[in-house]
Amino acid sequence: MSSPSPALSRRLKAETAFQHDRMEQLMARADPFGSRDAYARFTASQYLFQQDVEHFFADPGLRAAVPDLHVRGRLQAARDDLADLGHAPPDDAVATAGVTMPEALGWLYVSEGSTLGAAFLLKEAREKLGLSEDFGARNLSAYPGGRAQVWKQFVATLDAQPAQAHDAVVAGAQAAYDRMGVLLARLAPA
Ligand code: HEM
Numbered sequence: 363m364s365s366p367s368p369a370l371s372r373r374l375k376a377e378t379a380f381q382h383d384r385m386e387q388l389m390a391r392a393d394p395f396g397s398r399d400a401y402a403r404f405t406a407s408q409y410l411f412q413q414d415v416e417h418f419f420a421d422p423g424l425r426a427a428v429p430d431l432h433v434r435g436r437l438q439a440a441r442d443d444l445a446d447l448g449h450a451p452p453d454d455a456v457a458t459a460g461v462t463m464p465e466a467l468g469w470l471y472v473s474e475g476s477t478l479g480a481a482f483l484l485k486e487a488r489e490k491l492g493l494s495e496d497f498g499a500r501n502l503s504a505y506p507g508g509r510a511q512v513w514k515q516f517v518a519t520l521d522a523q524p525a526q527a528h529d530a531v532v533a534g535a536q537a538a539y540d541r542m543g544v545l546l547a548r549l550a551p552a
Pocket of ligand 1: 371374375382385386389390471472473474475476477478479480482542
């Protein structure tokens, strides 16, 4: 008898923990709250990553897997933040051309999970730069449903995925972290 496969949400967290640590290191190096200018460059990275993620929001497989997809995504928020800060949105090719389900769900996992850490980033944006959920830091705000609740619903979606999709979702998440790593590394070249 085969043993049941571990919950996809647990696998994702465990198998990308190293990459999450790397994000925190890259963020520390980029020092996005050192000035409004540094923060605007960080927001441009967020914009490009959200562009990559929202690129496949029309994918029928993803829409079927994530019934509340319409509440997710922060591309417009990042665009509005850049406008608040007097910056035009960056023009960079989408990195996810050809990405579909199940890999797309892994990319969305990285984007959705990043809303949790964003609570801490929002606090810094407020305290160090005087930004808010209505000016400059919309992309770090909680969803209207609340961070914890919207995340809980997403975890339930992950854990409802068939076992044969799990490896591809994890691979998608690793690719998404790699992409965000490239974007963040650009902010503070070694
Ligand atoms: C300084 C920067 C960051 C900090 C301080 C931070 C902090 C956190 C914290 C505290 C959590 C866990 C929240 C909880 O378990 O309740 C979390 C989760 C997560 N973060 Fe970050 N984060 C940062 C950057 C990022 C970036 C840049 C990404 C990706 C673009 C990211 C993706 C994720 C994901 C996917 C999770 C969910 C992990 C899971 O439970 O499966 N984080 N982060």
